[in-house]
Amino acid sequence: MAKKKAKQLLIVDGYNIIGAWPDLRALKDQDRMDDARDLLISKLADYQSFSGIKVMIVFDAYTVPGIGRQMNDYQVEIYYTAQKETADEKIEKLVSQFYEKNRQIYVATSDYTSQRVIFGQGALRKSARELLLDIESAGKEIKQQVDKTREDRFSKRISLDEEIAKIFEKWRRE
Template identity: 55%
Template sequence: MEWLIVDGYNMIGAWPELAELKQVDLASARDRLIEWMAEYQAFTGIKVIVVFDAPHVQGMERKMKHFGIEILFTRENETADERIEKLASQLADGKEKVYVATSDFTEQWVIFGRGAYRKSARELYHELSVIQKKIAKKAKKIAESKPAASIPLADEVAEIFEKWRRGE
């Protein structure tokens, strides 16, 4: 199994749409990131964990699932980097392939030492953009392939119904 551990606030600060949204509503920026990571997980099959620092969210450590994504808020005196390092060590046990999405250069070197791979915020953003385009293309293809009526009709019958609808 493959895992992607995401430094949530690092992505929010680095991705243009989320950085802009953060200025207005940080919670909405977090929600949007989680939605995008759910799309990523559904498309790639890679399990995603998003980690957020406690300083931005008051209260105790929290762990929850939303859209199938595991979301962690660190303890008050724990950084996202510390939690990510622990997770990378636990998951990268030789059987699991673990990626960590962060643009924090120091953190990238630490996670290399823990047996994980890194993805920069820019790399993950580009990968997600490609995935979203593929999803949109696939959705369009599915929508176009659906019949206009719920009951498939022969062309002659459809033509007769169309004439009736027009009052001809």
């Protein structure tokens, strides 16, 4: 019996991506980091639902004492690092923890040092720009599917011969 292929995994360096994506960076620059974080989580949750790729997001809480927790929002796993633990260190641990022979792990970061370690553990890098393009593409596909569903729903009307349509219209007006 062939072993089932494990689900693909995307681990995202949250603050690195917030600093790289223009809409999120703009929120951060306006001192709206909570909004930037929430928007990133929401976009990645939609991406996970559409793509089927399991998403984990790591936020660096290096200088915040006693954080080090895990949450599940929108079915996306969110990790806040422990005190004196960097996001890169947490990501390396997650790659090591979830590595399986037939699972592809991607790490979304633009941090060069982290990338080298990640490659050594068998994960592939996805730049912030690549991830943004993937998410935008998924968004377009979702919109197309919604539009097509709407179109299909309204096109299920019975097509009538022009003469019969005129008769029905006459009856309707009487």
